[in-house]
Amino acid sequence: MGKRGLRRLPVTALVSVCAVLIGVAVSGGASPLPGLELSQAGHWIASPALNLVLFVNGSAKSVDAQVPVAGLEPGSQVVQGPTSGYVIGKSAIVEFGKSNLSVDRTLPSPSGERPALVEASGGPYLVYREAGRVVRLGSGFTTLPAGGPLGTPVATADGTLWLNRTDSGALCRLAKDADTVTCRDNLGAGHTGGLSIAGDRAVFVDTTTDTIREVSGDRPGEPVAIEKDLSPAAQIAPADADGRIAVLEPERRQLHLLDAGGFAAGRAPARPIEVDLPDGVYSNPTASASSVVLLDLTRHKVLTYGPDGNPRQTTAIPPESGTPQLVRGDDKRVYVDGGEGKHVLVVDPDGKVAQVPVTPGKAPAPATSPQQPPPATQPPAQQPPKVRPDVRADGPKQPPPVRRTEPPVTQQQKPIPPSPPGIPGRLTARLQGSDARITWDAAAGNRAAVTAYHVTWKPSSGAGAGASELAGTARSTVIAGLRAGITYTVTVVAENSAGRGTPATTRVTGPAVPKPTITVTRGKTGTYEPDPAECSAPDCAKMHVVVRGFAPNTEYHFTPHCGCTYSNEGRSFTTDANGAVTFEAFDFGAVGKQAWVTADNGVSSPRYTWPPG
Known part of the structure:
Protein backbone atom coordinates (compact mmCIF):
# COMPACT_ATOMS: atom_id res chain seq x y z
CA MET A 1 0.00 0.00 0.00
CA GLY A 2 1.52 3.31 -1.00
CA LYS A 3 1.79 6.06 1.62
CA ARG A 4 -1.15 7.93 0.19
CA GLY A 5 -3.25 4.78 0.45
CA LEU A 6 -2.29 4.34 4.08
CA ARG A 7 -3.38 7.87 4.86
CA ARG A 8 -6.74 7.37 3.17
CA LEU A 9 -7.67 4.06 4.78
CA PRO A 10 -8.07 3.37 8.49
CA VAL A 11 -6.66 0.12 9.81
CA THR A 12 -10.00 -1.67 9.88
CA ALA A 13 -10.74 -0.68 6.29
CA LEU A 14 -7.27 -1.72 5.25
CA VAL A 15 -7.74 -5.18 6.75
CA SER A 16 -11.06 -5.50 4.94
CA VAL A 17 -9.52 -4.46 1.64
CA CYS A 18 -6.75 -7.05 2.05
CA ALA A 19 -9.32 -9.74 2.75
CA VAL A 20 -11.30 -8.76 -0.35
CA LEU A 21 -8.16 -8.80 -2.46
CA ILE A 22 -7.19 -12.28 -1.33
CA GLY A 23 -10.71 -13.50 -1.99
CA VAL A 24 -10.68 -11.98 -5.46
CA ALA A 25 -7.32 -13.56 -6.25
CA VAL A 26 -8.25 -17.01 -5.03
CA SER A 27 -11.72 -17.15 -6.55
CA GLY A 28 -10.65 -15.72 -9.89
CA GLY A 29 -13.10 -12.83 -9.57
CA ALA A 30 -12.27 -9.32 -10.67
CA SER A 31 -14.26 -6.86 -8.60
CA PRO A 32 -12.62 -3.46 -9.06
CA LEU A 33 -11.45 -1.44 -6.10
CA PRO A 34 -11.37 2.12 -7.50
CA GLY A 35 -8.53 4.39 -6.49
CA LEU A 36 -6.62 1.76 -4.52
CA GLU A 37 -2.82 1.92 -4.98
CA LEU A 38 -1.46 -1.50 -4.14
CA SER A 39 1.86 -1.87 -2.39
CA GLN A 40 5.07 -2.22 -4.39
CA ALA A 41 6.33 -4.75 -1.84
CA GLY A 42 6.59 -8.19 -3.35
CA HIS A 43 7.18 -9.32 -6.89
CA TRP A 44 5.09 -10.33 -9.92
CA ILE A 45 6.14 -13.23 -12.15
CA ALA A 46 4.82 -14.67 -15.41
CA SER A 47 4.00 -18.37 -15.75
CA PRO A 48 3.48 -19.19 -19.45
CA ALA A 49 2.66 -22.80 -18.57
CA LEU A 50 -0.35 -21.61 -16.54
CA ASN A 51 -1.14 -18.49 -18.62
CA LEU A 52 -1.10 -16.59 -15.33
CA VAL A 53 0.72 -13.64 -13.84
CA LEU A 54 1.14 -14.19 -10.10
CA PHE A 55 2.07 -11.96 -7.17
CA VAL A 56 4.66 -13.37 -4.78
CA ASN A 57 4.42 -11.96 -1.26
CA GLY A 58 8.06 -11.94 -0.15
CA SER A 59 7.24 -11.51 3.52
CA ALA A 60 4.67 -14.32 3.71
CA LYS A 61 6.48 -16.52 1.14
CA SER A 62 3.21 -17.13 -0.67
CA VAL A 63 1.41 -16.42 -3.94
CA ASP A 64 -1.29 -13.90 -3.02
CA ALA A 65 -2.87 -12.85 -6.33
CA GLN A 66 -3.13 -13.97 -9.94
CA VAL A 67 -4.17 -12.48 -13.25
CA PRO A 68 -5.16 -14.67 -16.24
CA VAL A 69 -3.26 -13.56 -19.36
CA ALA A 70 -4.00 -15.66 -22.43
CA GLY A 71 -1.10 -16.60 -24.69
CA LEU A 72 1.75 -15.58 -22.40
CA GLU A 73 4.99 -15.52 -24.36
CA PRO A 74 7.83 -17.69 -23.04
CA GLY A 75 10.45 -15.63 -21.26
CA SER A 76 8.02 -12.84 -20.34
CA GLN A 77 9.01 -10.48 -17.53
CA VAL A 78 6.75 -8.46 -15.24
CA VAL A 79 7.30 -4.95 -13.88
CA GLN A 80 4.88 -3.03 -11.65
CA GLY A 81 3.85 0.56 -11.13
CA PRO A 82 1.60 2.00 -8.40
CA THR A 83 -1.69 0.76 -9.87
CA SER A 84 -0.78 -1.39 -12.87
CA GLY A 85 1.52 -4.24 -13.77
CA TYR A 86 3.06 -4.83 -17.18
CA VAL A 87 3.94 -8.16 -18.79
CA ILE A 88 6.90 -7.57 -21.09
CA GLY A 89 7.10 -10.09 -23.91
CA LYS A 90 9.14 -10.17 -27.08
CA SER A 91 6.28 -8.97 -29.28
CA ALA A 92 3.77 -7.36 -26.90
CA ILE A 93 3.33 -5.50 -23.60
CA VAL A 94 0.22 -6.44 -21.61
CA GLU A 95 -1.01 -4.02 -18.94
CA PHE A 96 -3.18 -5.33 -16.10
CA GLY A 97 -4.82 -3.63 -13.15
CA LYS A 98 -3.51 -4.51 -9.69
CA SER A 99 -6.89 -3.76 -8.12
CA ASN A 100 -9.25 -5.45 -10.60
CA LEU A 101 -6.77 -8.24 -11.49
CA SER A 102 -7.68 -8.18 -15.17
CA VAL A 103 -6.01 -7.20 -18.44
CA ASP A 104 -6.57 -3.55 -19.37
CA ARG A 105 -4.80 -3.27 -22.73
CA THR A 106 -2.16 -4.81 -24.99
CA LEU A 107 0.50 -2.76 -26.77
CA PRO A 108 3.11 -3.76 -29.35
CA SER A 109 6.64 -4.14 -28.00
CA PRO A 110 8.98 -1.35 -29.20
CA SER A 111 11.87 -3.81 -29.63
CA GLY A 112 12.59 -7.52 -29.75
CA GLU A 113 15.46 -6.92 -27.31
CA ARG A 114 14.98 -8.10 -23.72
CA PRO A 115 14.94 -4.88 -21.66
CA ALA A 116 16.24 -4.12 -18.18
CA LEU A 117 13.28 -3.41 -15.87
CA VAL A 118 13.32 -0.59 -13.32
CA GLU A 119 10.56 -0.03 -10.76
CA ALA A 120 10.81 3.62 -9.67
CA SER A 121 8.62 6.57 -8.82
CA GLY A 122 7.44 8.12 -12.08
CA GLY A 123 7.91 4.81 -13.90
CA PRO A 124 8.18 1.94 -14.24
CA TYR A 125 10.82 1.96 -16.97
CA LEU A 126 12.05 -0.39 -19.66
CA VAL A 127 15.66 0.21 -20.67
CA TYR A 128 16.62 -1.26 -24.02
CA ARG A 129 20.36 -1.19 -23.48
CA GLU A 130 21.62 -2.16 -26.91
CA ALA A 131 19.15 0.10 -28.72
CA GLY A 132 19.89 2.98 -26.31
CA ARG A 133 16.24 3.72 -25.56
CA VAL A 134 14.17 4.18 -22.40
CA VAL A 135 10.42 3.49 -22.32
CA ARG A 136 8.40 5.08 -19.52
CA LEU A 137 5.22 3.15 -18.76
CA GLY A 138 2.29 4.37 -16.68
CA SER A 139 -0.55 6.61 -17.85
CA GLY A 140 1.40 7.22 -21.05
CA PHE A 141 3.80 5.17 -23.10
CA THR A 142 6.81 7.35 -23.87
CA THR A 143 9.97 6.30 -25.69
CA LEU A 144 13.02 8.43 -24.91
CA PRO A 145 16.33 8.08 -26.82
CA ALA A 146 19.58 8.05 -24.85
CA GLY A 147 21.85 8.43 -27.87
CA GLY A 148 23.81 5.19 -27.64
CA PRO A 149 24.20 1.78 -25.97
CA LEU A 150 23.71 1.74 -22.21
CA GLY A 151 25.00 -0.06 -19.14
CA THR A 152 22.84 -1.39 -16.34
CA PRO A 153 20.46 1.36 -15.08
CA VAL A 154 19.73 2.25 -11.45
CA ALA A 155 17.18 4.56 -9.79
CA THR A 156 17.27 6.73 -6.68
CA ALA A 157 14.34 7.23 -4.29
CA ASP A 158 13.37 10.56 -5.89
CA GLY A 159 12.48 8.69 -9.09
CA THR A 160 15.57 9.70 -11.08
CA LEU A 161 16.78 7.06 -13.51
CA TRP A 162 20.59 6.96 -13.89
CA LEU A 163 22.29 5.60 -16.99
CA ASN A 164 25.78 5.32 -18.41
CA ARG A 165 26.69 5.27 -22.10
CA THR A 166 29.05 2.39 -22.84
CA ASP A 167 30.30 3.93 -26.08
CA SER A 168 31.23 7.45 -24.97
CA GLY A 169 31.51 7.10 -21.19
CA ALA A 170 28.77 9.71 -20.66
CA LEU A 171 26.77 9.66 -17.40
CA CYS A 172 23.10 10.40 -18.00
CA ARG A 173 19.91 10.85 -16.01
CA LEU A 174 16.17 10.96 -16.57
CA ALA A 175 14.33 12.92 -13.88
CA LYS A 176 10.96 11.69 -12.62
CA ASP A 177 8.81 13.94 -14.83
CA ALA A 178 11.36 14.87 -17.51
CA ASP A 179 10.88 14.17 -21.20
CA THR A 180 14.58 14.13 -22.09
CA VAL A 181 17.54 11.99 -21.09
CA THR A 182 20.26 14.45 -20.05
CA CYS A 183 23.94 13.52 -20.29
CA ARG A 184 26.12 16.00 -18.42
CA ASP A 185 29.29 14.19 -17.29
CA ASN A 186 31.72 12.38 -19.54
CA LEU A 187 34.17 9.84 -18.19
CA GLY A 188 35.75 9.50 -21.62
CA ALA A 189 35.47 6.79 -24.25
CA GLY A 190 37.00 3.50 -23.22
CA HIS A 191 36.08 3.76 -19.54
CA LYS A 362 -8.09 -22.68 -5.77
CA ALA A 363 -11.67 -21.49 -5.72
CA PRO A 364 -13.22 -21.63 -2.26
CA ALA A 365 -15.95 -24.16 -1.55
CA PRO A 366 -19.45 -22.80 -2.28
CA ALA A 367 -21.24 -21.39 0.72
CA THR A 368 -23.85 -23.75 2.18
CA SER A 369 -27.41 -22.56 2.71
CA PRO A 370 -28.57 -22.43 6.32
CA GLN A 371 -30.51 -25.53 7.33
CA GLN A 372 -34.28 -25.18 7.44
CA PRO A 373 -35.90 -26.22 10.72
CA PRO A 374 -37.62 -29.58 10.47
CA PRO A 375 -41.41 -29.43 9.97
CA ALA A 376 -43.74 -30.05 12.86
CA THR A 377 -44.07 -33.77 13.53
CA GLN A 378 -47.24 -35.46 12.28
CA PRO A 379 -48.32 -38.97 13.11
CA PRO A 380 -47.11 -41.23 10.35
CA ALA A 381 -49.76 -41.98 7.79
CA GLN A 382 -50.81 -45.58 7.40
CA GLN A 383 -49.11 -46.94 4.29
CA PRO A 384 -50.48 -49.96 2.47
CA PRO A 385 -48.28 -53.01 2.83
CA LYS A 386 -45.66 -53.19 0.14
CA VAL A 387 -45.82 -56.10 -2.20
CA ARG A 388 -42.43 -57.58 -2.84
CA PRO A 389 -41.91 -57.80 -6.57
CA ASP A 390 -40.17 -61.14 -6.33
CA VAL A 391 -43.00 -62.92 -4.51
CA ARG A 392 -46.14 -64.12 -6.21
CA ALA A 393 -49.24 -64.65 -4.10
CA ASP A 394 -49.92 -68.00 -5.70
CA GLY A 395 -46.47 -69.44 -6.10
CA PRO A 396 -42.78 -69.57 -5.13
CA LYS A 397 -40.28 -66.79 -5.46
CA GLN A 398 -39.29 -65.78 -8.95
CA PRO A 399 -35.86 -64.38 -9.75
CA PRO A 400 -35.81 -60.68 -10.56
CA PRO A 401 -35.67 -59.80 -14.26
CA VAL A 402 -32.18 -59.69 -15.66
CA ARG A 403 -31.12 -56.20 -16.71
CA ARG A 404 -28.69 -56.30 -19.55
CA THR A 405 -26.02 -53.59 -19.39
CA GLU A 406 -23.85 -52.61 -22.33
CA PRO A 407 -20.20 -51.79 -21.75
CA PRO A 408 -19.59 -48.01 -21.64
CA VAL A 409 -18.68 -46.52 -24.95
CA THR A 410 -15.31 -44.81 -24.69
CA GLN A 411 -14.02 -42.27 -27.15
CA GLN A 412 -10.73 -43.29 -28.68
CA GLN A 413 -7.94 -41.17 -27.25
CA LYS A 414 -6.15 -39.15 -29.89
CA PRO A 415 -2.38 -38.97 -29.56
CA ILE A 416 -1.10 -35.62 -28.30
CA PRO A 417 0.87 -33.97 -31.10
CA PRO A 418 4.45 -32.87 -30.43
CA SER A 419 5.16 -29.33 -29.39
CA PRO A 420 8.35 -27.26 -29.74
CA PRO A 421 11.19 -28.24 -27.41
CA GLY A 422 11.76 -26.86 -23.95
CA ILE A 423 14.47 -24.41 -22.99
CA PRO A 424 18.07 -25.70 -23.04
CA GLY A 425 19.19 -26.10 -19.44
CA ARG A 426 22.21 -24.72 -17.60
CA LEU A 427 23.46 -22.53 -20.45
CA THR A 428 26.94 -21.23 -19.64
CA ALA A 429 29.57 -19.25 -21.52
CA ARG A 430 33.17 -19.34 -20.35
CA LEU A 431 36.00 -17.27 -21.78
CA GLN A 432 39.07 -19.18 -22.97
CA GLY A 433 41.64 -16.68 -24.19
CA SER A 434 39.81 -14.68 -26.85
CA ASP A 435 37.27 -17.47 -27.48
CA ALA A 436 34.11 -18.41 -25.59
CA ARG A 437 33.13 -22.01 -24.90
CA ILE A 438 29.33 -22.37 -24.77
CA THR A 439 27.76 -25.38 -23.04
CA TRP A 440 24.19 -26.42 -22.28
CA ASP A 441 22.06 -29.35 -21.18
CA ALA A 442 19.60 -31.11 -23.46
CA ALA A 443 16.24 -29.47 -23.99
CA ALA A 444 13.07 -31.50 -23.40
CA GLY A 445 11.91 -32.92 -26.74
CA ASN A 446 8.17 -32.63 -25.93
CA ARG A 447 7.15 -35.80 -27.81
CA ALA A 448 9.57 -35.30 -30.72
CA ALA A 449 13.33 -35.67 -30.99
CA VAL A 450 15.41 -32.50 -30.91
CA THR A 451 16.92 -32.24 -34.39
CA ALA A 452 19.05 -29.08 -34.06
CA TYR A 453 20.34 -26.37 -31.75
CA HIS A 454 20.62 -22.83 -33.08
CA VAL A 455 23.30 -20.68 -31.44
CA THR A 456 23.46 -16.92 -32.03
CA TRP A 457 25.71 -14.25 -30.53
CA LYS A 458 25.57 -10.49 -30.69
CA PRO A 459 28.03 -7.91 -29.31
CA SER A 460 26.82 -4.97 -27.23
CA SER A 461 28.23 -2.63 -29.88
CA GLY A 462 29.84 -2.82 -33.29
CA ALA A 463 30.34 -5.76 -35.61
CA GLY A 464 30.86 -9.38 -34.64
CA ALA A 465 27.39 -10.96 -34.54
CA GLY A 466 27.07 -14.51 -35.78
CA ALA A 467 25.05 -17.72 -35.79
CA SER A 468 25.54 -21.45 -36.20
CA GLU A 469 23.30 -24.50 -36.47
CA LEU A 470 24.37 -27.67 -34.66
CA ALA A 471 23.07 -31.23 -34.50
CA GLY A 472 20.45 -32.22 -31.96
CA THR A 473 23.09 -34.19 -30.07
CA ALA A 474 25.36 -31.14 -29.61
CA ARG A 475 25.95 -29.85 -26.10
CA SER A 476 28.69 -27.27 -26.71
CA THR A 477 30.29 -24.98 -29.26
CA VAL A 478 33.06 -22.37 -29.40
CA ILE A 479 32.67 -18.75 -30.47
CA ALA A 480 36.06 -17.59 -31.70
CA GLY A 481 37.63 -14.15 -31.64
CA LEU A 482 35.64 -12.14 -29.10
CA ARG A 483 36.54 -8.46 -29.10
CA ALA A 484 38.34 -7.23 -26.03
CA GLY A 485 36.08 -5.73 -23.38
CA ILE A 486 32.90 -6.25 -25.42
CA THR A 487 29.96 -8.14 -23.88
CA TYR A 488 28.20 -10.65 -26.12
CA THR A 489 24.65 -11.93 -25.69
CA VAL A 490 24.54 -15.64 -26.52
CA THR A 491 21.26 -17.43 -27.27
CA VAL A 492 20.69 -21.17 -27.70
CA VAL A 493 17.33 -22.53 -28.90
CA ALA A 494 16.34 -26.13 -29.65
CA GLU A 495 14.32 -27.26 -32.66
CA ASN A 496 12.21 -30.34 -33.39
CA SER A 497 9.56 -31.28 -35.95
CA ALA A 498 7.08 -28.87 -34.30
CA GLY A 499 9.40 -25.86 -34.55
CA ARG A 500 11.79 -23.91 -32.37
CA GLY A 501 11.31 -23.74 -28.61
CA THR A 502 12.06 -21.23 -25.88
CA PRO A 503 15.57 -19.76 -26.11
CA ALA A 504 18.08 -19.71 -23.27
CA THR A 505 20.28 -16.64 -23.01
CA THR A 506 23.54 -15.80 -21.30
CA ARG A 507 26.32 -13.24 -21.63
CA VAL A 508 30.07 -13.40 -21.93
CA THR A 509 32.60 -10.58 -22.06
CA GLY A 510 35.64 -10.70 -24.32
CA PRO A 511 39.21 -10.62 -23.01
CA ALA A 512 40.14 -7.78 -20.73
CA VAL A 513 41.02 -4.48 -22.36
CA PRO A 514 44.44 -3.28 -21.18
CA LYS A 515 44.26 -0.22 -19.00
CA PRO A 516 44.87 2.94 -21.05
CA THR A 517 48.50 4.01 -20.75
CA ILE A 518 50.78 6.67 -22.18
CA THR A 519 54.57 6.44 -22.04
CA VAL A 520 57.02 9.18 -22.98
CA THR A 521 60.70 8.73 -23.91
CA ARG A 522 63.27 10.71 -25.89
CA GLY A 523 62.74 10.49 -29.62
CA LYS A 524 64.64 11.72 -32.68
CA THR A 525 67.17 14.47 -32.04
CA GLY A 526 66.61 17.70 -33.97
CA THR A 527 66.27 21.46 -33.81
CA TYR A 528 63.08 23.40 -33.38
CA GLU A 529 63.03 25.15 -36.78
CA PRO A 530 60.79 28.12 -36.00
CA ASP A 531 63.20 29.24 -33.28
CA PRO A 532 66.47 27.25 -32.86
CA ALA A 533 67.30 29.37 -29.84
CA GLU A 534 64.42 27.80 -27.95
CA CYS A 535 65.40 24.19 -28.65
CA SER A 536 68.45 23.01 -30.57
CA ALA A 537 70.41 19.78 -30.99
CA PRO A 538 71.90 17.82 -29.39
CA ASP A 539 69.68 18.30 -26.29
CA CYS A 540 66.54 19.03 -28.32
CA ALA A 541 64.49 16.06 -29.55
CA LYS A 542 60.94 15.00 -30.22
CA MET A 543 58.95 13.30 -27.49
CA HIS A 544 58.39 9.62 -28.41
CA VAL A 545 54.83 8.86 -27.25
CA VAL A 546 53.32 5.35 -27.07
CA VAL A 547 49.57 5.05 -26.41
CA ARG A 548 47.89 1.73 -25.55
CA GLY A 549 44.48 0.57 -24.33
CA PHE A 550 42.45 3.53 -25.61
CA ALA A 551 39.16 3.22 -27.50
CA PRO A 552 39.78 1.95 -31.04
CA ASN A 553 39.55 4.23 -34.08
CA THR A 554 39.05 7.29 -31.89
CA GLU A 555 40.69 10.71 -32.11
CA TYR A 556 42.32 12.06 -28.93
CA HIS A 557 44.12 15.30 -28.24
CA PHE A 558 47.50 15.00 -26.50
CA THR A 559 49.18 17.86 -24.64
CA PRO A 560 52.81 17.92 -23.43
CA HIS A 561 53.81 19.35 -20.03
CA CYS A 562 57.00 20.17 -18.19
CA GLY A 563 58.01 21.00 -14.65
CA CYS A 564 59.48 24.19 -16.08
CA THR A 565 58.59 27.08 -18.33
CA TYR A 566 57.16 25.36 -21.40
CA SER A 567 54.12 25.93 -23.60
CA ASN A 568 52.76 23.71 -26.35
CA GLU A 569 49.15 23.45 -27.50
CA GLY A 570 49.52 19.76 -28.38
CA ARG A 571 48.24 17.71 -31.28
CA SER A 572 45.49 15.20 -32.07
CA PHE A 573 46.05 11.61 -33.16
CA THR A 574 43.68 8.72 -33.94
CA THR A 575 44.07 5.26 -32.46
CA ASP A 576 44.04 2.13 -34.59
CA ALA A 577 41.61 -0.80 -34.41
CA ASN A 578 43.41 -2.05 -31.29
CA GLY A 579 43.16 1.30 -29.47
CA ALA A 580 46.88 2.09 -29.92
CA VAL A 581 48.92 4.82 -31.56
CA THR A 582 52.62 5.74 -31.51
CA PHE A 583 53.94 9.12 -32.61
CA GLU A 584 56.83 11.58 -32.24
CA ALA A 585 55.96 15.21 -31.63
CA PHE A 586 56.62 18.16 -29.28
CA ASP A 587 60.20 19.46 -29.46
CA PHE A 588 61.77 19.49 -26.00
CA GLY A 589 65.28 20.05 -24.69
CA ALA A 590 65.16 20.93 -20.97
CA VAL A 591 67.80 18.46 -19.75
CA GLY A 592 67.14 17.23 -16.21
CA LYS A 593 63.54 18.48 -16.20
CA GLN A 594 60.48 16.23 -16.06
CA ALA A 595 58.21 15.95 -19.11
CA TRP A 596 54.87 14.17 -19.45
CA VAL A 597 51.87 13.99 -21.78
CA THR A 598 48.13 13.97 -20.99
CA ALA A 599 45.20 12.97 -23.20
CA ASP A 600 41.81 14.64 -23.25
CA ASN A 601 40.24 11.56 -21.62
CA GLY A 602 42.19 12.27 -18.43
CA VAL A 603 44.92 9.63 -18.85
CA SER A 604 48.43 10.90 -18.13
CA SER A 605 51.87 9.41 -18.71
CA PRO A 606 54.43 8.93 -15.94
CA ARG A 607 56.90 11.81 -15.60
CA TYR A 608 60.06 11.32 -17.65
CA THR A 609 63.35 13.03 -16.76
CA TRP A 610 64.77 14.42 -19.99
CA PRO A 611 68.27 13.10 -20.73
CA PRO A 612 71.05 14.98 -22.55
CA GLY A 613 71.55 14.30 -26.27
Missing part, protein backbone atom coordinates in the same frame (compact mmCIF):
# COMPACT_ATOMS: atom_id res chain seq x y z
CA THR A 192 34.44 0.60 -18.21
CA GLY A 193 32.48 0.04 -15.02
CA GLY A 194 28.93 0.39 -13.80
CA LEU A 195 26.40 2.33 -11.76
CA SER A 196 25.21 1.41 -8.29
CA ILE A 197 23.29 2.91 -5.38
CA ALA A 198 25.15 3.65 -2.14
CA GLY A 199 22.62 4.61 0.53
CA ASP A 200 20.35 6.61 -1.75
CA ARG A 201 23.01 8.20 -3.93
CA ALA A 202 23.97 7.06 -7.40
CA VAL A 203 27.65 6.24 -7.79
CA PHE A 204 29.82 5.01 -10.64
CA VAL A 205 32.46 2.35 -10.08
CA ASP A 206 35.13 3.01 -12.74
CA THR A 207 37.07 -0.17 -13.50
CA THR A 208 39.42 1.73 -15.83
CA THR A 209 40.75 4.10 -13.16
CA ASP A 210 39.83 1.87 -10.17
CA THR A 211 37.84 4.67 -8.55
CA ILE A 212 34.32 5.34 -7.28
CA ARG A 213 32.55 8.70 -7.57
CA GLU A 214 29.13 10.09 -6.75
CA VAL A 215 27.10 11.17 -9.77
CA SER A 216 23.73 12.10 -8.25
CA GLY A 217 24.58 15.50 -6.75
CA ASP A 218 24.37 18.89 -8.41
CA ARG A 219 27.95 18.33 -9.54
CA PRO A 220 29.79 15.03 -9.88
CA GLY A 221 31.94 14.07 -6.93
CA GLU A 222 35.68 13.63 -7.08
CA PRO A 223 36.91 10.10 -7.88
CA VAL A 224 38.06 8.16 -4.81
CA ALA A 225 40.56 5.31 -5.18
CA ILE A 226 39.18 1.93 -4.14
CA GLU A 227 42.61 0.23 -3.71
CA LYS A 228 41.73 -2.71 -5.91
CA ASP A 229 42.84 -3.47 -9.47
CA LEU A 230 39.58 -4.23 -11.27
CA SER A 231 39.32 -5.71 -14.75
CA PRO A 232 37.08 -4.26 -17.51
CA ALA A 233 34.96 -7.42 -17.24
CA ALA A 234 34.10 -6.73 -13.58
CA GLN A 235 30.34 -6.74 -12.86
CA ILE A 236 28.88 -4.21 -10.42
CA ALA A 237 25.90 -4.93 -8.12
CA PRO A 238 23.11 -2.34 -8.61
CA ALA A 239 22.86 -1.51 -4.89
CA ASP A 240 24.88 -1.79 -1.70
CA ALA A 241 24.39 -4.31 1.09
CA ASP A 242 24.81 -2.52 4.41
CA GLY A 243 27.28 -0.09 2.87
CA ARG A 244 29.24 -2.58 0.75
CA ILE A 245 28.98 -2.69 -3.07
CA ALA A 246 29.66 -6.12 -4.54
CA VAL A 247 31.94 -6.37 -7.58
CA LEU A 248 32.25 -9.75 -9.29
CA GLU A 249 35.41 -10.66 -11.23
CA PRO A 250 34.03 -13.54 -13.33
CA GLU A 251 37.35 -14.70 -14.79
CA ARG A 252 39.27 -14.45 -11.52
CA ARG A 253 36.42 -16.12 -9.57
CA GLN A 254 36.54 -13.37 -6.96
CA LEU A 255 33.99 -11.17 -5.23
CA HIS A 256 35.13 -7.75 -3.97
CA LEU A 257 33.04 -5.84 -1.41
CA LEU A 258 33.77 -2.12 -1.69
CA ASP A 259 33.28 0.23 1.27
CA ALA A 260 30.55 2.46 -0.17
CA GLY A 261 29.42 3.41 3.34
CA GLY A 262 32.70 5.17 4.04
CA PHE A 263 32.62 6.82 0.65
CA ALA A 264 29.06 8.10 1.19
CA ALA A 265 30.01 9.41 4.65
CA GLY A 266 32.84 11.47 3.21
CA ARG A 267 35.63 9.51 4.92
CA ALA A 268 38.38 7.45 3.39
CA PRO A 269 36.91 4.06 2.51
CA ALA A 270 38.17 0.91 4.19
CA ARG A 271 40.02 -1.62 2.09
CA PRO A 272 37.80 -3.88 -0.03
CA ILE A 273 36.93 -7.31 1.34
CA GLU A 274 37.94 -10.11 -1.02
CA VAL A 275 36.03 -13.41 -1.31
CA ASP A 276 37.37 -16.34 -3.34
CA LEU A 277 34.61 -18.21 -5.16
CA PRO A 278 34.50 -21.88 -6.21
CA ASP A 279 35.37 -22.52 -9.84
CA GLY A 280 32.29 -21.98 -11.97
CA VAL A 281 30.20 -19.50 -13.95
CA TYR A 282 28.33 -16.79 -12.03
CA SER A 283 25.61 -14.28 -12.87
CA ASN A 284 25.85 -10.58 -12.20
CA PRO A 285 25.68 -9.94 -8.44
CA THR A 286 22.84 -8.13 -6.72
CA ALA A 287 22.02 -7.29 -3.13
CA SER A 288 19.19 -7.44 -0.64
CA ALA A 289 19.20 -4.94 2.22
CA SER A 290 22.14 -6.60 4.00
CA SER A 291 23.37 -9.50 1.88
CA VAL A 292 25.03 -10.10 -1.47
CA VAL A 293 23.34 -12.60 -3.79
CA LEU A 294 25.01 -14.63 -6.58
CA LEU A 295 23.80 -17.33 -8.93
CA ASP A 296 26.21 -20.23 -9.41
CA LEU A 297 25.13 -21.27 -12.91
CA THR A 298 27.52 -24.22 -12.97
CA ARG A 299 25.99 -25.95 -9.95
CA HIS A 300 22.55 -24.30 -10.24
CA LYS A 301 22.64 -22.75 -6.77
CA VAL A 302 21.98 -19.45 -5.02
CA LEU A 303 24.82 -18.15 -2.85
CA THR A 304 24.39 -15.40 -0.25
CA TYR A 305 27.13 -13.54 1.59
CA GLY A 306 27.12 -11.01 4.40
CA PRO A 307 28.68 -7.55 3.93
CA ASP A 308 31.66 -8.92 5.88
CA GLY A 309 32.28 -11.49 3.13
CA ASN A 310 31.21 -14.50 5.19
CA PRO A 311 28.93 -17.00 3.42
CA ARG A 312 25.39 -17.16 4.76
CA GLN A 313 23.46 -19.76 2.78
CA THR A 314 23.77 -22.00 -0.28
CA THR A 315 20.47 -23.14 -1.79
CA ALA A 316 19.80 -25.42 -4.75
CA ILE A 317 17.57 -24.01 -7.50
CA PRO A 318 14.72 -26.36 -8.51
CA PRO A 319 15.87 -28.13 -11.69
CA GLU A 320 12.63 -27.49 -13.57
CA SER A 321 12.95 -23.73 -13.08
CA GLY A 322 14.76 -23.13 -16.39
CA THR A 323 17.42 -20.43 -16.67
CA PRO A 324 17.11 -18.35 -13.47
CA GLN A 325 17.59 -14.62 -13.01
CA LEU A 326 17.96 -12.29 -10.02
CA VAL A 327 15.50 -9.45 -9.42
CA ARG A 328 15.85 -6.93 -6.57
CA GLY A 329 12.40 -5.98 -5.30
CA ASP A 330 11.25 -2.67 -3.88
CA ASP A 331 11.03 -4.44 -0.51
CA LYS A 332 14.85 -4.92 -0.67
CA ARG A 333 14.43 -8.65 -1.05
CA VAL A 334 15.92 -10.52 -3.98
CA TYR A 335 13.71 -12.82 -6.05
CA VAL A 336 15.24 -15.71 -7.99
CA ASP A 337 12.89 -16.24 -10.92
CA GLY A 338 12.88 -19.56 -12.75
CA GLY A 339 12.98 -19.17 -16.52
CA GLU A 340 9.74 -21.13 -16.90
CA GLY A 341 7.78 -19.43 -14.10
CA LYS A 342 7.36 -22.59 -12.00
CA HIS A 343 9.28 -21.61 -8.87
CA VAL A 344 10.53 -18.49 -7.11
CA LEU A 345 13.17 -18.34 -4.43
CA VAL A 346 12.93 -15.39 -2.03
CA VAL A 347 16.12 -14.03 -0.47
CA ASP A 348 15.32 -12.08 2.69
CA PRO A 349 17.33 -8.99 3.67
CA ASP A 350 19.51 -11.11 5.98
CA GLY A 351 20.41 -13.60 3.22
CA LYS A 352 18.06 -16.43 4.18
CA VAL A 353 16.50 -18.19 1.18
CA ALA A 354 13.02 -19.72 0.96
CA GLN A 355 11.26 -21.44 -1.93
CA VAL A 356 7.77 -20.43 -3.10
CA PRO A 357 6.09 -22.94 -5.46
CA VAL A 358 4.13 -21.18 -8.16
CA THR A 359 0.64 -22.69 -8.14
CA PRO A 360 -2.69 -21.20 -9.21
CA GLY A 361 -5.19 -20.34 -6.50
